[in-house]
Amino acid sequence: MTVSRDKLQKARRWVVKIGSALLTNDGQGLDAEAIGRWVDQLAALRAQGMEIVLVSSGAVAEGMTRLGWLVRPKELNRLQAAAAVGQMGLVQAYEANFQRHGTHTAQILLTHDDLTNRNRYLNARATLKTLLEMGVVPVVNENDTVVTDEFRFGDNDTLAALVANLIEADAVILLTDQLGLYTADPRFDPKAELISEARAEDESLVAMAGDGGKLGRGGMATKVRAAKLAARSGAVTLIASGREDNVLLRLKQGDVLGTLLVPERTPMVARKQWLAGHLQARGTLVLDAGAVLALTERGKSLLPAGVRSLSGAFTRGEMVLLTDEAGKVVARGLANYGAEDARKIVGKPSALISAALGYISEEELVHRDNLVLV
Ligand SMILES: Nc1ncnc2c1ncn2[C@@H]1O[C@H](COP(=O)(O)OP(=O)(O)O)[C@@H](O)[C@H]1O
Numbered sequence: 001m002t003v004s005r006d007k008l009q010k011a012r013r014w015v016v017k018i019g020s021a022l023l024t025n026d027g028q029g030l031d032a033e034a035i036g037r038w039v040d041q042l043a044a045l046r047a048q049g050m051e052i053v054l055v056s057s058g059a060v061a062e063g064m065t066r067l068g069w070l071v072r073p074k075e076l077n078r079l080q081a082a083a084a085v086g087q088m089g090l091v092q093a094y095e096a097n098f099q100r101h102g103t104h105t106a107q108i109l110l111t112h113d114d115l116t117n118r119n120r121y122l123n124a125r126a127t128l129k130t131l132l133e134m135g136v137v138p139v140v141n142e143n144d145t146v147v148t149d150e151f152r153f154g155d156n157d158t159l160a161a162l163v164a165n166l167i168e169a170d171a172v173i174l175l176t177d178q179l180g181l182y183t184a185d186p187r188f189d190p191k192a193e194l195i196s197e198a199r200a201e202d203e204s205l206v207a208m209a210g211d212g213g214k215l216g217r218g219g220m221a222t223k224v225r226a227a228k229l230a231a232r233s234g235a236v237t238l239i240a241s242g243r244e245d246n247v248l249l250r251l252k253q254g255d256v257l258g259t260l261l262v263p264e265r266t267p268m269v270a271r272k273q274w275l276a277g278h279l280q281a282r283g284t285l286v287l288d289a290g291a292v293l294a295l296t297e298r299g300k301s302l303l304p305a306g307v308r309s310l311s312g313a314f315t316r317g318e319m320v321l322l323t324d325e326a327g328k329v330v331a332r333g334l335a336n337y338g339a340e341d342a343r344k345i346v347g348k349p350s351a352l353i354s355a356a357l358g359y360i361s362e363e364e365l366v367h368r369d370n371l372v373l374v
């Protein structure tokens, strides 16, 4: 197994996207049996301790089937109406199948606006992370009812990548109707060859990736672009056929399937750069001298014991500044506890967290992986 495949295998948080082309069996309505098989695999991955966010297309296609429309309408309002009808079928299918495994699902409908507006972005992030903590599988789609041409993702490959950025997923799995990315569109070029691995930022991929089929929106072009977006926060992207037997389980086992697109920098470096540049700090933790040294010299996580005081109104998962006692910022990082709970545990040894709060999430207040030195 290559080093990069190993990264995919070790990844704990996956965003799995199932495209229209695959879900709707070429316009014959939702492929109920296939959905059942993907859900079985996702439930098995969850049972192995993985966190899964599902991004599912298919609302417009399923709506068209339910309404008896044979041709995809051009008018936005009719497309939106079809999506609203079809979304019911989509969530019913996932809910019923996950119920067989005793797993709850949650419907999340997002627009481009939701991910550019700071408050909505943070709320979407906190909700998704809370659902994952509770063992729920979020089922995400674009909120087709309210989007306008300027503010739509348009394709769910982009949405999947932005969701991966949002929740710092380790990998994005794009399931489609081809075995992966070929050197040219295999529908038109019989000599096209499957690419097993490439850099997500490799510009030559753009020329190879063509448009989608009659149901899908973006084809491989949007998948290649999505891989580049996902790479910003360190996620690897895997494009594979959802029709391969047990494709998700085999990927997790390390089987070499599909096309893997890896960030140029190591995922951890990319993720830290993303953290550093992207999120606005919502609070400040003042560290004692020992904690400053542990972070800056020894590469450690921040424990509650090393914090003298804190300010701000941050919630779990939000960015905080870490300063020394003179007020100099030494690092930025994502807090494992919200301000209210953090106040109850600062200065205390980790062994006392559970007594102070009645629960324990993590023994670190800010984990090393979520921390960037300034
Ligand atoms: N270089 C390429 N390699 C593989 N498939 C390609 C390539 N260029 C274009 N395609 C087309 O992209 C389609 C998949 O994208 P799309 O139809 O949007 O599906 P989805 O709904 O799964 O996103 C394939 O059916 C294929 O014909």
Ligand SMILES: N[C@@H](CCC(=O)OP(=O)(O)O)C(=O)O
Pocket (backbone or CB within 6 Å): 018, 019, 020, 021, 056, 057, 058, 059, 060, 061, 083, 141, 142, 144, 154, 155, 156, 157, 212, 215, 216, 217, 218, 219
């Ligand atoms: N929101 C749309 C999905 C758009 C779409 O088809 O995306 P894709 O599967 O990436 O080609 C729907 O549910 O129909």
